Amino acid sequence: MSPTAPPPAAEPTSLSEVPDATGAVLEHFFDATLPVAGDIAPVVGRAADIVADFVRFGGKRVRPMFAYAGWLAAMSSPHRRPPHPEQSVTDALRVCAALELVQACALIHDDIIDHSDTRRGRPTVHRRFETAHRDAGWSGDGARHGVAAAILAGDLALAWADDLFGGHSPAGPDTGAPAPNPLPATVSAIWAAMRTEVLGGQYLDIVNEVSGDETVESAYRVMEFKTAAYTVARPLELGARMAGGPAELLDDLRSVGHDLGIAFQLRDDLLGMFGDPDRTGKPSGDDLAEGKRTALLALGLKRAQQRDPRSAIALRDAVGRRLDDNELNRIRELLVDVGAVDEIERRIIDLLDAAVTRLEHAEIGTDIRADLIAMAGRIAHREA
Amino acid sequence: MSPTAPPPAAEPTSLSEVPDATGAVLEHFFDATLPVAGDIAPVVGRAADIVADFVRFGGKRVRPMFAYAGWLAAMSSPHRRPPHPEQSVTDALRVCAALELVQACALIHDDIIDHSDTRRGRPTVHRRFETAHRDAGWSGDGARHGVAAAILAGDLALAWADDLFGGHSPAGPDTGAPAPNPLPATVSAIWAAMRTEVLGGQYLDIVNEVSGDETVESAYRVMEFKTAAYTVARPLELGARMAGGPAELLDDLRSVGHDLGIAFQLRDDLLGMFGDPDRTGKPSGDDLAEGKRTALLALGLKRAQQRDPRSAIALRDAVGRRLDDNELNRIRELLVDVGAVDEIERRIIDLLDAAVTRLEHAEIGTDIRADLIAMAGRIAHREA
Structure with missing residues (x-):
């Protein structure tokens, strides 16, 4: 199963279906990608889970909805001229999902910069890593560790955003599935x-x-x-x-x-x-x-x-x-x-x-x- | 002039020529990209200059040299099978340069995490932003501002790394130059x-x-x-x-x-x-x-x-x-x-x-x- 191949989701025909369809693409990407982090070390896998978890509880999916709105609007235009290479709805949803990963990086890093403790009613990512530090009984300054870990977590989200946008994954290319269409x-x-x-x-x-x-x-x-x-x-x-x-x-x-x-x-x-x-x-x-x-x-x-x-x-x-x-x-x-x-x-x-x-x-x-x-x-x- | 088109550099035939060739690709990318930052606001342009400056004084270019070594080794192999789509030396040098932008992000964020004051004998990026804060007579905690700015500066380097890798640029596609070969x-x-x-x-x-x-x-x-x-x-x-x-x-x-x-x-x-x-x-x-x-x-x-x-x-x-x-x-x-x-x-x-x-x-x-x-x-x- 390719990390970036189409998930078995229905093609959204209205914007209200976009959050679920985006979520399905993200889960598909995480299914392929999280084991790569876990293979580095179990503790790295748990850190990647925190990033994935943050993306999962990602709020309103505003950016994917607007991206898909642009897609539907252009698809319905009488003057549409298909780009080269032509793109599929799967490609469009992949870009929707990639937008949520950029946003994850922006929020994780913004919350460090603003010293915010909560986001969407839950602890911010640097606070979650601080808690993990305390729970594990590690030494040193937990707040400082939380910030360090969250800087890297945001970077990971940004790297994954570009992986998803480009249609590739850290899980490798040798999956047998067809590669996604290159983007214009x-x-x-x-x-x-x-x-x-x-x-x-x-x-x-x-x-x-x-x-x-x-x-x-x-x-x-x-x-x-x-x-x-x-x-x-x-x-x-x-x-x-x-x-x-x-x-x-x-x-x-x-x-x-x-x-x-x-x-x-x-x-x-x-x-x-x-x-x-x-x-x-x-x-x-x-x-x-x-x-x-x-x-x-x-x-x-x-x-x-x-x-x-x-x-x-x-x-x-x-x-x-x-x-x-x-x-x-x-x-x-x-x-x-x-x-x-x-x-x-x-x-x-x-x-x-x-x-x-x-x-x-x-x-x-x-x-x-x-x-x-x-x-x-x-x-x-x-x-x- | 395309932001990602070949710079007028000679094709390196030995590894000692790779740092200069990589630097030429980076300058070409910066020429196209830095004005985009400056157009947001002059102060954003100055921040982007700090990132570019950090990359310019980027040390030994070890990763580009190894990437190009892999390229030359494979090109000289009697069993080479050209990939699809085929890649040019320009593509190879673009990836070499992209590696230096990943490294810039890694170092900028590492120096925040390690609270380092110097890197390669010069102030680290968060210290440079702290100095800019003081020189401008801005209010608030200069060290905190320096860290916040450097988190964003590292993110910018990472985003640019993927832009260069993918052969695109924030400066836009409408340059008339041929697009780079898509990557296998x-x-x-x-x-x-x-x-x-x-x-x-x-x-x-x-x-x-x-x-x-x-x-x-x-x-x-x-x-x-x-x-x-x-x-x-x-x-x-x-x-x-x-x-x-x-x-x-x-x-x-x-x-x-x-x-x-x-x-x-x-x-x-x-x-x-x-x-x-x-x-x-x-x-x-x-x-x-x-x-x-x-x-x-x-x-x-x-x-x-x-x-x-x-x-x-x-x-x-x-x-x-x-x-x-x-x-x-x-x-x-x-x-x-x-x-x-x-x-x-x-x-x-x-x-x-x-x-x-x-x-x-x-x-x-x-x-x-x-x-x-x-x-x-x-x-x-x-x-x-």
Whole structure:
């Protein structure tokens, strides 16, 4: 059985089937790949299991859904021109699954950088390795070991992402199954650009934190690369290019991807401050404590400065430290009072509106159009 | 100009020309790729420059030399069977360069894990980002920022490694130049295995540190994956498979790669304890201070335990802490006195001997045979 051959999954015809289909490809990859890690040493196998486990509980599969949406949209286009070499739905799902492995690396490393203890309501990977260190009764600093192990775990996820994308596996080629179709150069180039963009966006994010850049423009620049391109626009484009979508459709999807991606991140900012931790899986106010320069904070500061410089001082003073519940509530009220929350909510609606209008005019099938519009609404108005 | 098209470099006919040819491919890739980072934001461009700069001062190019040695050996084999699709020397050099980007990620992340301040006589990447933080007058903990930035920098190097390996670039496909030849599935599988192996070996290394595993067997197991496979055997195999080397030659090269790889690491262990810091570029005794479970240490402990348990206690006590010059000298004397240094030196000679014997009997051209044997001797007896 080839590590990258088609898993026995049904071909998704709607976006709601994509998470399960992606999960099946990932399990197929893990079935072939985890034994390679275990053969190095049992303890390495257990570390690889932690990575696989993290990917399995991988949340909403947003990026695979957008990639597959791009695929379905382009497949339904009357102007589609199949790429060379032609791609199958199996190839498309493989790229969907590979996106989840890139995301695993991004989250594992982000959680180290942000010193986060929980993710999706579970311990972060560096905390899991710290616990393994304690449970095994090992010597030395457990927290330091946890970080070291999680750096390597994230690297493993990133290496596996490229293995899956390229259609190969550490388990070797001699499986007798047919090799996957090579990817068109246009698809590989988008994949390459996406990885450099998300890493660049993450770096810009941590620079904005320490440089104290308060401008709304800088917050948007981070969103553009760290979220909009990486989470929506590039996945849509990957799927569409694999199916041979025409240039006008690619333009449509880039525009839709940008708008929905920014809306996705703006909602994330609001959830980070006002969300229910039981639903989001992470403590409320974490972004603020971490000193994250979100658009919500930038806009809050800008508006506070214009209306009441004392409240701007109070807000600035809250950045980068842990607040108790009373303090956090005062900051929440302040963001509401200066109108920053309303403005972000309105901005989300405008972005959603622009995306939906563009989708309504795109030359794609009615099913995928309706599916994408519904997903756009969920993305913009989610509560977790 | 395509980001992955052949640079205008001569085709290396001996291994001594490989470092320059590899460097030319890397510069070509950077010329196309660095502007993509700079377009995200100037500060991202400067971070990407730090990564490129680290790769440029990349030391001895050992892995490219072995990969190209595998290529030349297989090309000279009378039993060569060209793979499908056939590969060019340009493809081979691209893979050589990609190996250096994997290595950049490994070193950047290793230096974070080991809290190392210098590498090749220059500040490590996390220290460079810490300095950039200070020079810019940014707020917050500079050391923490340096680590965060270096985690992302290593990720970028790893992503770029796969871009170069796959023959694509974040700069995009629309350059008009012909796409590189797709890689045979056998080559991609070796690349995949190599990355999981080195990460598994690195993880095993940090587990041995904290679990206090003193056995010589464990030290060898780390060497096998972290060094022998990754540094010599897999690069040789990659090159040989790209050229279509026959099964017997692949067996020869795996055996040679294993022996030379272990010899390489044993020499590294000795240099880490007895080397001249001005030549090695890192402080002597660093492995010991870091608690690294080297074969030298494991063997020293084993022999000390057998001869004089008090010296074993002294040696054990020196692991994992900074020693002054007097203490370090006493440990050096102890390792010599119990015969551990002699045994390692003898082991290196035996391994070198086995590798040379195997090379003498391999069915390869006389030039590459002589070149490989000479390189084997330099690897085993280097002073830096």
